[in-house]
Amino acid sequence: MATAVKRPSGKWQATVRKDGRSQSKSFLKRSDATKWAREAELRTDQGQLVSARNAEIPEMTLSEVMNRYRDDVTSAKRCADNESYAIDGFLRESSNLAGRKVGKLKASDFVAYRDRHMKSMKAATVVRELGWLQHALDVACADWGQHLPQGNPVKPVRRPKIDNRRERRLQDGEWHALLGAIHQARSPLLKPLLVLALATGMRRGELLSMQWKHVDLERCTVFLPQTKNGRARTVPLSPRAVQVLSELPRNDVRCLPLSGNSVRLAFERLRRRAGIVDLTFHDIRHEAVSRFVESGLSLAQVQMISGHRDLRMLMRYTHLQTEDIVAKLAAVDIA
Structure with a gap:
């Protein structure tokens, strides 16, 4: 049987199978893949099919x-x-x-x-x-014509359980310590990046992929066509975020033309200079979302800003309002 399937890489993979053996080859065009598949299927009927293992393809490390x-x-x-x-x-x-x-x-x-x-x-x-x-x-x-006799050896490996839940908040003086140490940073874009992270609650990747064509300072919004959860969203901008964006140079397609790895390294250096322990860039997003909840915004409104896929994912932020709830309950206590 001959098939032609488009791979995630954009190439077309033609495959011919018979009696447990197969032969595959990749092409840029579907027409080329289909043509090769028909010819290979004809060779198969004539008993000329060879498996990838026996084909003249060197085994890779x-x-x-x-x-x-x-x-x-x-x-x-x-x-x-x-x-x-x-x-x-x-x-x-x-x-x-x-x-x-x-x-x-x-x-x-x-x-x-x-x-x-x-x-x-x-x-x-x-x-x-x-x-x-x-x-x-x-x-x-x-x-690439490689052959794994026992199947993919990584597939049966048990994955460790992930627990990424963090409750790290900025402590008194930490934000000012970060901004105070930022004057030694190599990139002038690091400070606006941090300020925008706290003002918008956007993820690092979203901030770095933000393009000027999607920024509307008059309407105070930025459109994100690609996000971590795969859903586009429009993020409302606070006056502080609008101010920071309006002061940035527009000499690149992106608002903040930095690489993710350079930001990771720069933030680590900044954190050490500021004398802060156990703080990640993503913790700033957690701080921002926490402040949105504490400001009185509904979870639905916070979800629109933060891009959390499910409201239940925001429930962990509600514990931040416990003291406020206790005070409100005390005010209406009639027992």
Whole structure:
């Protein structure tokens, strides 16, 4: 049976299968893939089909797979900077595993990799890495003619449980300490980035992808066509956010032309200079959303600003109003 399927990379993968064997090849055009599939199917009927394992395609090492995956697949993702950086780190730190031929890899190799990295990484980071390792091997089989005798060795590896819940709020003096230490920052865009993060509650990726064509300072809004949860949204801007945006130079398509990794490193340096412990950039979003709730906005209104997919995800912010609720209950206590 011959098929032609469009891959996430945009290429068309033609595959011919018969009696448990298969042969695949990728093309830029669907017409080319269909033509090859018809010709390969004819060869199949004549008994000329060979599997990818027996075809004259050299077996790749995991390092070769990951380098090609980074250049061909990761580069097209919205999270390209972060994932490319992570893949480079994997290649540096896991040279023994990366040097193995993909056909020799076993699930136990990645179980050992998972357990080793759980000692120094967060569970979410390990899960992400296992995710792109599995996808890279899937792509290598589907598009690059590689063969995994026992199937994808990453697929059966149990993922650690993720608990990313944080309740970190800015403590007295921490915000001013950050702004006070910012004069030593290399980029003049770091301060407006931080101020906008606190004023809008937007995620780092949303702030960095924000484009001038989507900013309307008269209506005090910014449109985000791509967000983490896949839904576009329009974010209302406070007077402070409008002021910051109006003072930014417009010499780039993006309002804040910075890379995610450069911001991550710059924020770490800033946090250390300010003498602040255990604060992440994402904690500023948590602080912003908490302040929205404390200001009296309804959860539905906060959801429109923050972009949380489900109102239940905002329920953890309601505990921040406990003291206010106690005071209100005391005022109406008639028992």
